[in-house]
Amino acid sequence: MKRKLPLSPANTIVLDPVTGKLAQMGHIVHGPKVLPYTEAVCEECGRVYGRRREDQRFCSTVCRMKWWRKQRYGGIEPELGVGICVVCSSPFTKTRAWSKCCSEDCRIENRRRQVKEFLERKRQAAVAEAHQEA
Ligand SMILES: [Zn+2]
């Protein structure tokens, strides 16, 4: 049986929806067995999707990433919402789970502080070492 591929010009580089890796149409490398079209329910969003691999559990890379992120944070999707800027202490809307600063200016300031701290630690280490040698 000939496997049906989505209509696309030959040799088009696409993002494989299963692995999220770059794949060349017609040259997608599959690990586990490729299934004939099977319907499955996404473990993340509950949507029915066309399963293409035996071990596929999610409808998309987005859902797979979301699920894994939840595992890491103990089953809770990290709250993006509002954060407190580590530099100026003002609340801001987070754009990423790890956002720490409210603005580009504060981000630069935070970076500057980190560099300063790093240099200070290095200086202290050098002093300690000099003492040891003396
Ligand atoms: Zn999904």
Ligand SMILES: [Zn+2]
């Ligand atoms: Zn700030």
